[in-house]
Amino acid sequence: MLLSVEILQLIGFAVLGVASVVWVVGLLRLLRREERRAAAGRDGRALLDRVPRQTGPAGPPAECVELTAAEREAFALLVRQLTRRR
Numbered sequence: 001m002l003l004s005v006e007i008l009q010l011i012g013f014a015v016l017g018v019a020s021v022v023w024v025v026g027l028l029r030l031l032r033r034e035e036r037r038a039a040a041g042r043d044g045r046a047l048l049d050r051v052p053r054q055t056g057p058a059g060p061p062a063e064c065v066e067l068t069a070a071e072r073e074a075f076a077l078l079v080r081q082l083t084r085r086r
Contacts, residue, residue, distance in 0.1 A: 067075070
């Protein structure tokens with residue numbers, strides 16, 4: 001035992017270490033459980049079916065905004081800048 005370290009500091013270090021180990025074990029168990037659920041046959045389409053529709057009768061109405069010529073040109077320029085490969 002180190003003489004320069006107080007007993008409360010040692011106890012705090014031990015509690016922190018135990019809490020860290022418990023957290024890591026819990027996280028690993030959670031990840032493994034989710035991995036087993038994914039391997040049980042759930043494909044990506046089943047997950048997408050859970051997302052509610054955003055348009056149509058079940059969702060909010062679609063919105064449309066007319067852009068001016070300057071706004072359309074600025075948007076086109078922005079798209080060209082973002083899609084340009086360097």
